[in-house]
Amino acid sequence: MSAFASSQLRLRSPAALPAGALPRRAPPLPLAAAPRAARLGLAGGPRLVPRPPAPSTRPAPARPSRDVSAAAAVPADDGKGGAAKAAPGGFMNVFRVFSDERCNSKLLALAIGQMLCSIATLIHDSYLPIYVHEELGLSTTKIGAVQGIAQFLCQLSKGVSGVVGDMLGSQTRVLLFGTLLTFACKPMFAMLSTVYGVFGVSFCLYWFFVAKLLDRLSKGIREAPTKAVMNELAKESGDAPDAAYGLRQSLATAGMLIGSTIASLTFAITGNNYILTFAVSSVPPLLALLWLSANFREEIWGKPAAAKAPKPPAAPPSAPAPGSPELLPAVAGAAGAGPTGSAASVSIDEPVLSPLQKGLAILRAFKPAYWQALAVVAVLYFARFDASFISLRAKSVMAKSMLPMLTLINTLFQMLLTAPLARVSGASVKNRNRLLWVGFGCMVVADLCFALPATASAAGMFFGSACIGLHMALTHAITISMVSSYMPTGHLPGVGLLSGTAVSFTDLLLGFVLAASNALAGVLADMTRAAGYGNVGCFLGGATACVLSGLLLFAFEKWGDLGRDDMIVMKARKPKKA
Template identity: 30%
Template sequence: MPEARTRPAHSLRDIPGGVWALGFVSMLMDISSEMVHALLPIYLVTVLGTSMVTVGVIEGIAEATASITKIFSGALSDWLGRRKWLAALGYGLAALTRPMFPLAPTVGWLVAARFIDRVGKGIRGAPRDALVADLAPAHLRGASFGLRQSLDTVGAFAGPLLAIGLMWLTADNFKAVFWFAVVPGFLSLALIIFAVREPDRPAGLRKVRNPISLSEIRNLGAAYWWVVAIATVFTLARFSEAFLILRAHGAGVPLTLVPVVLVLMNVVYALAAYPAGVLSDRINRVNVLAFGIVVLIAADIALALLPSLTGVALGVVLWGLHMGMTQGLLATLVADTAPPELRGTAFGFFNLLGGLAMLAASVMAGALWDRAGPEATFFAGAGFALVALAGLLAVRGRTKIGRIEPK
């Protein structure tokens, strides 16, 4: 069994300034994005008169575009040997789309804006995560990814809350709220340009000629691919949070209050991510991840067997706790196991396969919900989580997963 690590105690002040800056960059862009995305489906249907099918097509194309783009942007950052300006390009594209949403005269313009926005997300994702890994010392890597994840999640619940407040203040003026979303988007771009300094490329680091060639894919190593395989199976258990909203509504939560479900989940998520990262720097990361999977199983059981408001609230809190304990940690494990010169490519494959697994999980969850009810959906999620847990425990101690070399 891997030995527990003993490290000097550290605080938030020990986290590199570049990691802090990237966390705030993510938070500001998430605020901007969620202010738009929280209202866009309703705007499309009630103001522009589009069908639900059109909304589904737009969202499907948008998310598929982001997932596919990540693999190429990550590989490009490895080939260039630089990451900051590629990430800045992604944030810049997203910021430039913000004025398109209030100005768009037709659905076609909104489709174009959503598409470009997701291209920007795909471009920035893998280089940004690889840059966090480059900036963070090995003994602070878990805390660094946890901090970035916490700040990012603050944006995920602050954006919808701002959108709700601004809709109330502006008497449901969608376009006014979309204009407000422009501000944090451009602040995010300015912050990554002026506040993030990319570290120098280590002397002697191997130059990568073709990051997505078969030979380089093999160079990622067995430990990395074990992490990706376990994460992919685990994602099959972690279907869209839309099903949490449906479960809450079925338990009696009024339509006007169902957004509170995601706010509650994301608050717990944000509060848990950094402490989980710190804990993973103290002990073997696999142990923390395994406990996070157990928490997801408990959440699924609560959501399946306790359909009351109290039961749903418990399930949502546990869901947010598992997210905080696993999402930043999985990114940390990618950084731990991938060669430094291939980190961009590693995050690209990790995000691509995770995105495809999320799509498959949500389709399966919806089919089970329609055919056998919500209980079947959440029990299936618990089953996939058990498979992921079994795979994780099977490789613990056989590879370097979860361990870190002495400082």
């Protein structure tokens, strides 16, 4: 090498420069050298950058320790869904079921909206059958037919609303539409007397039929989106959904008690005025509509313009570590693509699937644990026939004026115990299964109280109703949460969102199971009545269903997936800043 070249190298070397001097700018690199420039960290410009120093044996800098100290400043998780310092004590713990504050507030908004709609339904349903039968002269056969069709439509709408929410990409909008429909149909009950006086009994029957159908249809439309949003919130927060479903069930049951009380007070204050009592039922759904609109503004109307401001451009990529060639194309592409090149370079096209492939992909998305949980719940639902069978049995051994007290005892147990028991269930899969077995045992005891001659008394009926209330507190929210824990959530490539579709599919299947349960209960009751034992066959069948459901749960816990905590996939909780 010539003396002149050696002097130039010494001049350009950073080590050869005087203290405080800067190296001269190198001439622009040719295009062919761009990839090498990107690998050397020269994508932002043709400056000369010194070679990275050799790996040091000294400890790493203080950046990781800073993160550790920040995490150490966060209170330890209390094991029940949040930081210990932030968790309120006492009764208010029932309302804090998610560790994430945002998710918890959204859940409370959903539960309160559900409670308001339950209040409205019980206000008019407390006196509606009596009014249409005694005041309008509709036969019990017609009333029963309307109720049956309305319940079927409710189950059908559950099987559709979640799918529609996934197609629209917003479950909250479908939920708001269902609440709006609930509010729109309530005044129709207050107009029954006017319709009867102007158009006659035939038109009034159709009016009552349409009003009842819209009422049940709106309930079904709300149901699947509500569960889908709750499942997504539980997954986002990283908590088990048991406590969330327990809180929702407790508040809905409280809404039933509040609605019945408001109906009784309004009916007494207005001098037994049915129309004014029905008119009051329009107020709670209006409040629910305003409440949900205020708490889900971003989900319904979209984020405000300020929130959609473009993000600042990302910093230039740093030099990759030696031996990581897979990063080179992305860095090189960023060097020459400009501000819009990086997103396009990493985008992945959505696969195009045929209808058959989509169906198979959806079925594969459901884990075996989901089908096992669904089997346990489906068998249990054969013990969940309509409460009218209890009334038919109880009226033969106690005064008819005491029959509403059976429902009151049942409801009080559910309202007071569902949420606390659901929190215990959410602690572990073992807790969940043990509580379910206790609940199955309570239902067996209740069925025996209604079926055996030794307990055919008012005391036996009250004890049986208390056992049913305890059974519902132990199993209703927990079984829904168990199935929901294994449902697929989020986006499935080639198919789309699955959260609402999974809920609708499950509700539709269980709706058919409930219909079969009531039909079978009627057949068994007729068989035992014809044999001279009374209407007790349905209760013996219900006890058998509970025993079979418990055996299924035992088998799936021991040899299946229902005993594994790792099958319930939850997001890892992030430590909150102090």
